[in-house]
Amino acid sequence: MPQTTYRKKLIEVALPLEAINTASAREKSIRHGHPSTLHLWWARRPLAACRAVLFSSLVNDPDDDPMYGHDENVAATERAKLFDLIEELVLWENSNNPKVINAARLEIARSIAANKVADKELADDTPLVANAPELPEEQAKYLPDPPPEYTAHDVRFKMPGLKPEQVNHFLAHYAPPVLDPFAGGGSIPLEAQRLGLRAYASDLNPVPVLINKALIEIPPRFAGQPPVNPEAQQGKLATKVYSGAEGLAEDVSYYGKWMRDEAEKRIGHLYPKxxxxxxxxxxxxxxxxxxxxxxxxxxxxxxxxxxxxxxxxxxxxxxxxxxxxxxxxxxxxxxxxxxxxxxxxxxxxxxxxxxxxxxxxxxxxxxxxxxxxxxxxxxxxxxxxxxxxxxxxxxxxxxxxxxxxxxxxxxxxxxxxxxxxxxxxxxxxERPSEVGAVGAELAKDKRALWCLLYGLTTFDKLYSDRQLLAMQTFAQLIREVREQVAHDAATDKSEIETYADALETYLAFAVSKSADYWSNLCTWRSDPKNLGIGHVFVYQALPMAWDFAECNPFSTSSGSWHKNLSWVISYLRAHNVGSVGLVRQLDAASAAYEAKEAIVSTDPPYYDNIGYSDLSDFFYVWLRSCLNSVHPDLFGTMVTPKSDELIASPYRHDGSSEAARNFFEEGLSEATKRLQAIAANGFPVTVYYAFKQSETTKTGETASTGWETMLTGLIGAGFAITGTWPLRTELGNRMIGSGTNALASSIALVCRPRSTDASMVTRRDFANALRIELPEAIKHLQSGNVAPVDLAQASIGPGMAVFSRYSKVVNADGSPMSVREALQLINQVLDESLVEQESDFDAETRFALRWFEQYGMSEGPFGDAETLAKAMAVSVTGIVESGIAASGAGKVRLLKRDELLPDWAPETDLRLTMWEVAQYLIRSLENDGEAATGTLLARIGSSNGEIARELAYRLYQTCEKKKLAEEARAYNGLVVSWPEIVKLSRQQAKDSNETQAEMF
Known part of the structure; x- marks a missing residue:
């Protein structure tokens, strides 16, 4: 029975969104020790975003916390403390900071303990070690010995004597586990484990299953274990104390070097100096x-x-x-x-x-x-x-x-x-005649596997003769490592077999990464910043490289075995081993999950955006060659499973887009129902989604099939959306591609079981509620600096929150309103809201907006300009005098940014318009950077700057409709850079005041 009342979690009320987004975007440029360097996976969620979403899904909002008694002042103070903690928690530098991580774990434990005491699930004086619920043996055996006894009272009041190991014990036994059934690159389960929670991860595809095993399942099993290689047994190293996965890292380094030396003996002569x-x-x-x-x-x-x-x-x-x-x-x-x-x-x-x-x-x-x-x-x-x-x-x-x-x-x-x-x-x-799984055929999806068109139809053809021999040599050496480990380790056979499995797994990742650099699809990068051999997967596709670069595996430069191995080692050395993890290969649409009463957080497939299995076969065939005896359950087939993969890929359905869509809808609906059935009472389900693609129907309506399908599944499974958060996942220079409208953000949907007494309303009632609530939500999104490229997607959340709260919305003809119809109405109200914001603009700017919508930056008839100007209560002469347009020979046009005054002074502009403020800010940003633009903003004034930023949203929308990608990028870029511009502007003002004070 779905619950109808619950305590709100922080994620359903407020988040320090800008701090989360800044950390998420920055994370893309961090390489050393990042899980993404262990192995490539597509559309991986930033760790910072996952960490913040999980934490805020687990802690009570202070206004609805039994500890604080609905005292608004106390709640505001406590919420500010949680914000401060999240802002520290999302920083990459604090990923392994025990002070910050332990503080976060303590807050989670405190909320859970407070709820359990209030709901009489635990007595305040319960001895929690003695009465801890039993865990499955497979997990319990990897937990450390129980800590000293403590009580629920100790946890909920965060008693000073409470030790981190007691908090960890509480979370492992009393907190629900976290389940991600579409685990992919493993960001969500890894962050659940970092926060001290048991993590369950599953995926249908063996490659992400193996990645997740390497991230969350294997490290806890060997946490603190010393290395077995001979070098580690000598001198001071023999008495060194190893923490986390350091011992594993040392052995991966030692045996990886042994592999390189052996390979050089066998094929080094093929790469002469x-x-x-x-x-x-x-x-x-x-x-x-x-x-x-x-x-x-x-x-x-x-x-x-x-x-x-x-x-x-x-x-x-x-x-x-x-x-x-x-x-x-x-x-x-x-x-x-x-x-x-x-x-x-x-x-x-x-x-x-x-x-x-x-x-x-x-x-x-x-x-x-x-x-x-x-x-x-x-x-x-x-x-x-x-x-x-x-x-x-x-x-x-x-x-x-x-x-x-x-x-x-x-x-x-x-x-x-x-x-x-x-x-x-x-x-x-001589080209090897036996290639095993590497001889398998590529999938037939020519939309992403472009090399198919030129005869590269099997995986072995993606390598020259020498490249194929090098790959096979290193894959063979993976299988020989076991003998070396068995010879070196002074422990019983059963233990060393398990440990050798782990070492082979991590070394196989280095082989798999090498495939990405040793293929004839690699190119030579001539630009100074990236001079060297590029890897295959620059895009989510297998391209065709006409001039290709062949790497020498035995150098120490980019793409070499040394470099590829070093990425694996650096991740293991930086890995902070958390709680236990369990990974399974499961089909989300038919899985019987081991986790019961779990906190569900997941990032499902994006409709047809990425053919995960088709692409991951590139790695699978080599991982299978290395590990089919280590993980026979994962590598029993020649290529990854395709028929049950939950994406809408027409080529798998005889080219039928409709059949592909039906398959995706049915599978996602079934998967969502299964998740709803096991979701833990009292905690929201969080779903990440990012899908920009839209299509126009025969009637001219625009809809996004991916979003429609995802939301239909969630609502059909009985969920209501209680919160939405746009999480920026790209750096500013990736916000929008030339001629495209690539997403910069994913949306985190917060879902709860819909109330059992939800009402049924008419279409008019829904539209009225939408027009009341959505404009305010849009202003909130804009104040949170959501990028214009993402505003339409981010607006879906609050719009669907209105739609999903009702048991049914009924059209005038009595038919139930579909999600597609609701999305179209949400887009309509978004357009209306942005138009309504024009009331903040001056008359000249409103003229420029209308003219731009009709003529862009081209010339138009003077008569049209005169008619439009009169409607705006200005004159064409006034428009020209304001410095935003030119008139002559019966024509009028808006001035381009490079035609604006080179020495414009906002302080002395007697006819200042928001149009020119926006254009001058963009010109400064594009030509001189954020620092100079911050200086200009200080001269313009923050209030005028904010209105110009508002205008940028409106102009982006117009550019997108007119398919002006370059101009759209300019407006999007201004908004994306705005927080830094404002920061620099304030610093400029502060420095100016301090200088002035010193003068007097």
Whole structure:
């Protein structure tokens, strides 16, 4: 029976959203020790956001806490303390800070204890160790010994003598576990474990199941265990005390190095060093003179794919297909490949120096003629059609030609001409005939697996002969590690078998990461910030790389075994082992969960945005090669499960979008019902969702199928939405892509069982309630600085909170209102709300808005401008005098930002408009950065600045409707940067006041 009354949690009342969003966005740039560096997974939620959502879902809002008796003043004080704690908790630097983590665990335990005492589930003086509920043996055996006795009174009053181990014991036994049935990259269960809660994670796909095992299941089993390798048994290391997963990290490091050394013995000769000679210098490379006589370690090889020239005069000649000839674009360090044609043949030469403007355009273009796979023939200068290249690829006739070799110099990359010996070495390898699961076919989804079109249809074809041999060598060595560990460890056989399984698992991640860098889909990155070999998954797709970069596994540069292993080690060393975790491979639509009365928090699949299993097969085939005997239950099939994966992928349903949608809806509905049945009483269910894609119906209506399906599932399962929070997950420069409207935020939906006495209302009643409540919610979102790109998505939450509180909304014809209809009405009210905000704008700005909606930045008839100006109670002359428009020859147009006054002074502008304030702020931001814009805002004034920010929301909406992506980016960027601009503005004002005070 769904409950109808409950104590509100903090997440249902208030959150320090800006602090959470700032930490979440910043986390994208943090690499060392971050779980994302253990293994790639797509659409991984930021740890900061998950930590904050879980914490605030577990602690009472102070106004509804039995400890505080609904005293508003006390509640406000206590809420402020919780905010302060969350602001500390979400910082990456505090991920392993015992003071902050223990404080958070204590607050969670206090809320739970207070509720249990108030609800008479526990007596205040209950000895909690002696009376602790029993845990499943699989979890209990990994918990530390029980702490000294303590009581519920000690916990709820946070008694000074309460020890962290007593709090941890309370959370492990008395707090509900956290369940994430779509665990993916593991952020949610990992953060549940960090907060001291038992974590249950499940997924249908074996790859995320393995990731979650490595994050939450394996580390607690070996917490504090010393390493077994021989080096750790010598000298001072033999008596060192290891905490957390440090011992595991040391063994992964030791045996990973052993693998590298063994691999080099077997295949190291295939990656010879390059000896620099005087002849190389004499051939026009004076930059090589410091290296004469030295043998340089190769970092990688840059190859061009080739096809037969379609010109009959050059029949049989293979010509290169390259996106670019650049090797390095750093100023003063320029390097590129120059093809030299000799009759019916050609060679490649590496050039250094500063290229001319004409040369730059040729270098940048390579042999590419346009978008897609359209190239020019190097020999005949005739176009090579896409169809020809695809036909050659499907026939297996695409070849490769070495363009350059890259070596390690003195704090620089040394680019060398391709050597015949390097090509001969690469082509001398006999391609392995037995490839196992690596020979499996790629899925047939050509929307994301673009390489399929060119004959790369099985996974082994994604590697050159040498790359495939290197991958197989390291995969084989994973299986040999067990013998080394057994030889080195002084412990009984059963224990070392389990430990060897763990070591092989982490070492297999290094092999899997290497697949991402040792494939012929990798490219050479020539930009100074990322100079080196790029990895395959720059996008959520398997691309086609025309000029690809081959990594030397035995260097120490990006993509090498050393680097890939180091990411795994750094994560383990930084890992803070929390409570116990349990991971299972389960189908969420049919699972029988081991967790009962669980706190459900999850990030379900995003309709058809990502084909998780199709992409993860790239890693699965190698993980299976390494671990099929270690985890036979996970790697029993040749590729990952597809038929039951909960995404709407038309190619799996004979191309039918409708059948794909029905499959997704039915599966999600069933999964949601199962979650509702096991959700713990008294705690909300939290669901992360981000889906921007929309479609227009035949009647012209716009809807988002992904959102519609998700919300239909939640509401159909009996949930009401009680809170929504837009969580920014991207840095400012990723807010919106050119020509796209990519989401910057995901929305955290807070759900409760709908009241059993919920009323039924008419469409008119719902619309009236929406028009009363949604505008205020939108203002709240704007004040929280939700990005304009996300405002429509964020508005769904408060709108659906109104819709979902009713048992049914009935249309005029008696039919029940669908979620799609509700979403359309929510979008309509959002538009109305933004239009209503125009009352804050001056008449000139309202004119500019209407003109922009009709003509953009183009010219329009003077008569139209005059009519519009009169309606706004201004004149065209006044508009021009205000400095935002130009008029002449019977035409009127708005001034572009680069046409505005270069020395504009807001202090002396006698006709200041919000339109020009917004445009000058954007120009300053784009040209001079946030600091200069903060200075300008200080001159403009904060009140005018806030109105300009409000205008940016309105203009973004107009740009999106008019499909003006570049202009939309400008308005979105202003809002996203606003908190920092305001901060810098205030600092500027403070510094100015202090300087003035010193003068007097």
């Amino acid at each position: 390059v000896k620099v000679t005087q002849q190389m210098v004499d051939d026009g490379r004076p930059d090589l003179e410091p290296y004469i006589g030295q043998e340089l370690t190769v970092i990688g090889y840059v190859w061009a794919r080739t096809v037969e020239s379609p010109n009959p005069a050059y029949s049989g000649r293979q010509v290169p297909l390259t996106n670019s000839f650049w090797l390095c674009t750093k100023k003063g360090k320029w390097a590129w490949v120059e093809p030299e044609v000799h009759g019916d043949g050609y060679t490649f030469k590496v050039r250094r120096g500063e290229p001319s403007k004409e040369e730059v355009s040729v270098i940048k273009a390579g042999t590419k003629l346009g978008r897609g796979s359209n190239f020019g023939c190097l020999l005949s200068n005739q176009p090579i059609q896409e169809d020809h290249i695809k036909a050659e690829g499907m026939a297996g006739r695409i070849g490769q030609r070495l363009m350059a070799t890259v070596a390690v110099g003195k704090r620089e990359r040394v680019f060398l001409d391709p050597r015949t010996v390097d090509e001969e070495t690469a082509f001398s390898i």
